[in-house]
Amino acid sequence: MADLSLDTSGVTASPRGRRVRGYWANVWNRLRYDYVTLFFLTLIILIILTVIFAPWLAPLDPNKSSMAYRLKPVFYKQFMLGTDEQGRDILSRLIYGGRTSLMMGILPVVFATMIGGFFGVLAGYAGGKLNMVIMRSMDVFFAFPSVLLAVAISGSLGGGLINQLITLTVVLTPPLCRVAETSTSQIRSMDFVDAARASGASTLSIIFRHVLINVVSPVFVYASTLISASILLASGLSFLGLGVSPPTPDWGLMLSTLRQSIYVQPLVCALPGVAILITSIAFNLVSDGLRQAMDVKA
Amino acid sequence: MSTATTTERRFQTVPPGDPNDRGGKAQPMLIVENLRKYFPIHAGALNRRVAEVKAVDGVSFAVLKGETLGIVGESGCGKSTLARLLMHLLPKDAGDLIFDGETVGPGSTLSLKDLRRNLQMVFQDSYSSLNPRLPVEESIAYGPRVHGASRSQAKKTARELLDKVGLRPDLFGARYPHELSGGQKQRVNIARALALNPRMLILDEAVSALDKSVEAQVLNLLGYLKRHFNLTYLFISHDLHVVQYISDRVLVMYLGQIVEIGPVDAIYNRPKHPYTRALLNSRLSMNPNERVETAPLVGDPPNPINPPSGCRFRTRCPHAEAVCETRMPSLGRSTDRAAHLAACHMEDPASGHSLAGPPATSLPPVQIRQ
Numbered sequence: 303m304a305d306l307s308l309d310t311s312g313v314t315a316s317p318r319g320r321r322v323r324g325y326w327a328n329v330w331n332r333l334r335y336d337y338v339t340l341f342f343l344t345l346i347i348l349i350i351l352t353v354i355f356a357p358w359l360a361p362l363d364p365n366k367s368s369m370a371y372r373l374k375p376v377f378y379k380q381f382m383l384g385t386d387e388q389g390r391d392i393l394s395r396l397i398y399g400g401r402t403s404l405m406m407g408i409l410p411v412v413f414a415t416m417i418g419g420f421f422g423v424l425a426g427y428a429g430g431k432l433n434m435v436i437m438r439s440m441d442v443f444f445a446f447p448s449v450l451l452a453v454a455i456s457g458s459l460g461g462g463l464i465n466q467l468i469t470l471t472v473v474l475t476p477p478l479c480r481v482a483e484t485s486t487s488q489i490r491s492m493d494f495v496d497a498a499r500a501s502g503a504s505t506l507s508i509i510f511r512h513v514l515i516n517v518v519s520p521v522f523v524y525a526s527t528l529i530s531a532s533i534l535l536a537s538g539l540s541f542l543g544l545g546v547s548p549p550t551p552d553w554g555l556m557l558s559t560l561r562q563s564i565y566v567q568p569l570v571c572a573l574p575g576v577a578i579l580i581t582s583i584a585f586n587l588v589s590d591g592l593r594q595a596m597d598v599k600a
Numbered sequence: 601m602s603t604a605t606t607t608e609r610r611f612q613t614v615p616p617g618d619p620n621d622r623g624g625k626a627q628p629m630l631i632v633e634n635l636r637k638y639f640p641i642h643a644g645a646l647n648r649r650v651a652e653v654k655a656v657d658g659v660s661f662a663v664l665k666g667e668t669l670g671i672v673g674e675s676g677c678g679k680s681t682l683a684r685l686l687m688h689l690l691p692k693d694a695g696d697l698i699f700d701g702e703t704v705g706p707g708s709t710l711s712l713k714d715l716r717r718n719l720q721m722v723f724q725d726s727y728s729s730l731n732p733r734l735p736v737e738e739s740i741a742y743g744p745r746v747h748g749a750s751r752s753q754a755k756k757t758a759r760e761l762l763d764k765v766g767l768r769p770d771l772f773g774a775r776y777p778h779e780l781s782g783g784q785k786q787r788v789n790i791a792r793a794l795a796l797n798p799r800m801l802i803l804d805e806a807v808s809a810l811d812k813s814v815e816a817q818v819l820n821l822l823g824y825l826k827r828h829f830n831l832t833y834l835f836i837s838h839d840l841h842v843v844q845y846i847s848d849r850v851l852v853m854y855l856g857q858i859v860e861i862g863p864v865d866a867i868y869n870r871p872k873h874p875y876t877r878a879l880l881n882s883r884l885s886m887n888p889n890e891r892v893e894t895a896p897l898v899g900d901p902p903n904p905i906n907p908p909s910g911c912r913f914r915t916r917c918p919h920a921e922a923v924c925e926t927r928m929p930s931l932g933r934s935t936d937r938a939a940h941l942a943a944c945h946m947e948d949p950a951s952g953h954s955l956a957g958p959p960a961t962s963l964p965p966v967q968i969r970q
Contacts, residue, residue: 325733493729494739497789500687501743501796502716511742515733 325515332595339591342584349581353400360394364551373567384570386556387563392570396577399551402463403578406536406545407529407585410470415525418475422482423517427490427509437483440476448473452535456544466545470532481524482517489516519596526589530582537578553578620718620799621665623701628662628935629800629832630686630719635659635695637678637685641905651905655681657856659695662935663800668826668833670847670864672840672879674901678856679836680724683804686834687721688712700799717747720793724805726785730777736788737762737773743795754795761791764828765821783814787821794825800832808837819846840883844868849937852876855904855912858931862940872942875913911945921945923952 333339352359362380367388371378374385383392425436443451452473459465489495490513498508537554539545546552548559556574564571636659638652656678663669671679684690686697688704696703699719702710723729730739740761741754749757759769765787777785786806793801803822807815819842826833837843843850843864850867852860852875860873871877881896899916902908911929914920923945931943945951 493723493725494731496684496687496689497721497723497729497792498742499689500716500721501746501792502713503742503746507746512731512734516731 329592329595333591336591336595339588339595342587342591345580345584346588349400349584350404352397353404356397356401360391360397362391362394364390364394364398365549366390373563373570375567376569383573384567386560386570392556392573395551395556396553396573399553399556399574400577400581402540402546402550402552403533403536403554403581406466406470407533407581410467410474410532410536411525411528413467413471414474414478414528415521417471418478418480419482419517419521421475422479422484422521423486423509423513425479426483426486426517427505427513429487429490433483433487436479440479443472443476444480448531449535449538452539453542453544456539461544461547463546466536466539469539470535473535474528474532478521478525478528482521485517485520486513489513523589523593523596526592527586529589530585533578533582533585621700625665627665627701629665629700630663630834631696631698631935632662632686633660633696633698635682635685635697636693637681637690638693654856654904654907656685657907659853659856659858660931660933661851661858661861663832663834664849664935664937666830666832667848667937668835668846670843670850671834671836671853672838672843672850673853674879675838676901676904677853678904679838679853680804682853683721683802683834683836686802687719688715713747717796718799719802720796720798720800721802721804722786722789722793722806724808726782726789726809727777729789730785730792732777735774735776736780737769739777740788740792740795743792747796757795758791761794762788764794764825765791766817767791781814783810783818786810786814786818790818790821790825794829797829798831800834802834802836804836805838806835807842808839815842822846840880852879855901855907857912858943859913860940860942860944861931862942863938866940870940872940872947873913873944874917874919874946876942878916911943919946919953919955921953927951 361382367390368385369389371381371385371389373387374381374389376382376384378384381391381393383396386392386395421436421440425433446454452469455469455472456466459468495508495512498512503511533553536545537552537557540552540554541558543558545554548555553574557571557578560567560571560574635656637656638654640649641651641653642648643650659678659682661669671682673679681690685692688697699710699715702708704710704712704715730736734742737755737758740758741749741751744754744757745751759773762769762773767784767787772780772784772788777788780788786809790806806822807818810818822833823846825831833846835843835846847864849862850864851858852867852873854875860867860871860876862872867876868880871880875897878897885891897916902912902915908915908925910926911917911920911924914924917924927945929943929945929948929951932939932941934941945953946955949956
C-alpha cells in the first residue's frame with residue numbers, strides 16, 4: 303500500500319512536534335488578546351477584592367449615622383462620596399454594600415447552574431418521558447415574568463439574606479436548565495455519542511467524557527450573563543423592601559432609600575445605581591468575551 | 601474498477617492461528633435472521649401510535665469470515681438502520697443476530713460489551729462522529745480505556761493506529777477534529793473503530809462524503825487494513841462503482857427488504873432482479889457513447905409506512921403480474937458464498953409468473969432454494 307503517507311506528505315512537521323494543549327489553555331490563549339474582556343475582568347477582580355477587604359478599605363464605619371452631616375455632597379470633609387439621609391458615609395456603604403450585591407449576583411447563579419445543569423443534562427440525555435416531566439415543570443416557572451416570580455416567592459418567604467438567595471436560585475434555575483437541556487440533546491444526537499456507545503462505554507462514562515465537556519461551555523457562558531441579571535434582580539428586590547433589611551448596606555436598598563432625596567443631592571443619590579451599572583456591564587462584557595474565547599471553532 | 605476481476609481471487613479465509621476465532625472457519629462471522637425494525641409514528645393530542653415506518657422488514661443474510669459484503673440500495677431503503685441494528689445502537693423489534701455462532705445479550709455467552717469489542721462501525725459523517733472537544737488521539741484511545749487499558753497503553757495503541765491509517769502521530773495526534781480535512785477525519789474514524797482490535801467492521805457510507813481522490817485513498821487504506829488485521833467488512837454504500845470495487849459479495853436492498861444477494865461478479869454481470877438491473881443501468885458510464893438516454897426506472901420508491909402488497913417492487917416493475925400483487929416472493933437461504941439469490945417470482949418456476957421458466961442453464965451458479 304504505497305499511498306498511505308499521502309495525507310502527510312505536504313506538511314512540514316515542526317521539529318518538536320505539536321505540544322498537547324488542553325482546552326482551557328486554548329481558551330486563555332484566545333482571551334489573552336481580547337483587551338476589552340481583560341480590562342473588565344480586571345475590573346471585576348478589583349471590585350471583588352475591594353468588597354472582600356472592605357473592613358480595611360472603607361474609610362469610615364458604614365453604619366455610623368450622624369444627624370449633623372445629613373445628605374452632604376461629594377468631597378464634603380471626610381466623606382469622599384457624600385452622605386445619605388442619616389449622615390452615613392456613602393463610599394463606605396458602597397464598599398460594604400457590594401458584599402451583599404456581589405454575593406446575590408454570584409451565589410444564586412452558582413446554585414442555579416448546579417441544579418439546572420443537573421436536571422437539564424438528565425432531561426436532555428434521557429429524552430422521552432423524563433425529559434417531558436422535567437422540562438414541563440420548568441415551563442411552569444417560565445410562565446411568570448422573572449421579576450414577578452421573584453417578588454411572589456420573596457413575598458411569601460419574607461425578607462432576609464437566605465430567603466433572597468433561595469428566591470433568586472429558583473428564578474434562575476429554569477433558564478439554565480433549558481440551556482443545558484438544549485445543548486445536551488444536540489450533542490446526544492451526534493454520531494460520536496453513538497460511536498462511544500458502540501465502543502461499549504457506560505452511560506455515565508459517555509456523559510462525563512463526551513457530553514459534559516461539550517455542554518459546559520454554553521452553560522458557563524449563559525450563567526455568566528445571568529450574574530448581572532441576578533445583581534439587578536437582587537437590587538430590585540431590596541429596592542422593594544423584599545431583600546436584606548436595613549441597616550445592612552446593599553446597593554439596591556441604598557438606591558431605594560436615597561430615592562426621596564434625589565432633588566436634594568442628585569449625584570450622591572445616583573451613586574449606588576452607578577455601582578450596579580458598572581458591575582453588571584463588566585459581567586456582561588466579560589461573559590461576551592468568554593463566549594467568543596470558548597467557541598471551539600474560533 | 602473493471603468488471604473482469606474474478607471474485608475467487610479476492611476471497612480470503614481466516615488464518616489458522618486467529619486467536620479470536622470461536623466458531624471455526626465455516627461458521628459465518630455474522631448471521632442475521634428475520635431482522636425487523638418498525639419505527640412508530642405518533643400523532644394527535646394523545647400521542648397515539650398511528651402508523652409505523654417499516655424500515656427493516658424481515659432481513660436474513662450471513663456475513664462470511666474474511667469477506668467484504670457490500671450493501672447497496674436507494675436512500676431510505678433501510679441500509680443505515682440495518683447497520684445500527686447490527687451494532688445494537690437501535691433495539692430490534694424481532695429477529696436474531698448471531699455473531700460467530702453466539703447470540704448476544706443476557707443469558708447468552710457473548711455479552712454486548714464483548715460483541716462491541718469484536719464488531720465496530722465507521723460512521724458516514726466524519727465531522728459529527730468525532731468529539732469536537734477531544735484531541736483525536738484521545739478519541740481513538742477512549743475505546744481501549746473503556747475496556748480497561750491503562751492511560752499510557754491506550755495512548756500507545758492510538759498512536760500506533762494513527763500511524764497505520766497514514767497520519768503521523770506526532771503531527772496529528774494532538775489535533776482537534778476541526779483542524780483536520782474530511783479525509784483525515786475519516787482516517788481517524790477508521791483508527792478509532794480499529795482501536796478495540798475488532799474482527800468485523802461495519803462501514804456505513806464511510807467514503808461517501810469524501811471527494812473522489814481522497815475516496816480512492818481511503819478505499820486503498822481499507823484494503824490494506826483488511827489484510828493487515830484480518831478483518832471482515834460490511835460495506836454500506838449507495839455508490840455502485842465503489843461497492844463493485846471493494847466487495848466480494850453484494851446485497852441489494854429495496855424498501856427494507858433484500859431483493860438480491862450474490863457474488864459481486866454475478867450481481868454486476870448477470871443481475872436477476874429487475875430492480876438490480878434498473879439500479880445497475882442507472883450507473884454512469886465512463887464512455888460518453890454509452891450514455892443513458894431514458895431513465896431505467898420511473899417514480900419514487902413507495903412509502904415504507906404503507907408498502908405495496910406482495911412484491912414491494914411491483915409498482916415500478918415492468919414485468920409485474922397478478923401473482924406479484926398477491927404473493928411476496930421469497931429470497932432463498934444459503935450460506936454458500938457462491939449462491940446467487942433473488943427475491944423475484946420470475947426466478948421461481950413454481951410461482952406462476954409468465955416469465956418464470958426453469959432456471960436457465962446459462963446462469964451459473966445454480967440457485968439453492970430452501
